[in-house]
Amino acid sequence: MNPKDNKDRKDASPKRQRGSAVRSVTSVPSSPEGFIPPHGGYQNLLSYQKAQMVYDATVYFCAHFLSKKDRTYDQMVQAARSGKQNIVEGSQISGTSKELELKLTNVARASQEELLDDYRDFLRTRGLAEWTPDHAYSLRLRRLNRTPGANYETFKKGIEHPDPAICANVILGLVKVTSYLLDRQLKSLEKAFVEQGGLREAMTRARLAHRAKRWKELK
Numbered sequence: 001m002n003p004k005d006n007k008d009r010k011d012a013s014p015k016r017q018r019g020s021a022v023r024s025v026t027s028v029p030s031s032p033e034g035f036i037p038p039h040g041g042y043q044n045l046l047s048y049q050k051a052q053m054v055y056d057a058t059v060y061f062c063a064h065f066l067s068k069k070d071r072t073y074d075q076m077v078q079a080a081r082s083g084k085q086n087i088v089e090g091s092q093i094s095g096t097s098k099e100l101e102l103k104l105t106n107v108a109r110a111s112q113e114e115l116l117d118d119y120r121d122f123l124r125t126r127g128l129a130e131w132t133p134d135h136a137y138s139l140r141l142r143r144l145n146r147t148p149g150a151n152y153e154t155f156k157k158g159i160e161h162p163d164p165a166i167c168a169n170v171i172l173g174l175v176k177v178t179s180y181l182l183d184r185q186l187k188s189l190e191k192a193f194v195e196q197g198g199l200r201e202a203m204t205r206a207r208l209a210h211r212a213k214r215w216k217e218l219k
Helices: 003-012 046-065 071-093 098-125 136-145 152-159 164-196 199-218
Strands: none
Touching: 046 071, 046 098, 046 152, 046 164, 071 098, 098 164, 136 152, 136 164, 152 164
């Protein structure tokens, strides 16, 4: 074999990509005759949009009200990131594993709960009060959360307020909403799994449909 031909063959071979295989920005459609369902599209999930706000707000909060030497600083930022990133990974991996999608979504929910407790600790240890559900600011926050297309800018005045009590309570409200949305998402995923099964069931259905089609063509 010509050495040059061998070199060209090596150069044409695909290179292994580094990084996580479950990161994506857009939804990936399935083949019309395939068994892998549409997956991805996490940016359209309201739970992700709220989790992203919680992460950005937590980064701001920690930078302004906590010392970088405080272990809580990193723990809060990491919990907020986990609450966002696990939604991303769960959404993308749902195409091949409904079980992992459920697990990752549940990890995102658990991270939000951890963050909720951190904000409550911050308020309690400084003698600051958590807003009650009927507090005027809580009612205002609830109305803002119902705003179509609400984003960081919608809550910026509260998130970046110089009073740490207001800042913490606003973010607490966002964490509660995110947790509520993830609870609903988990129930929806559970129902879909019970009714439709996972990848194995989809593979079986696709294989049976393929066989039926072949038999029809042979007749």
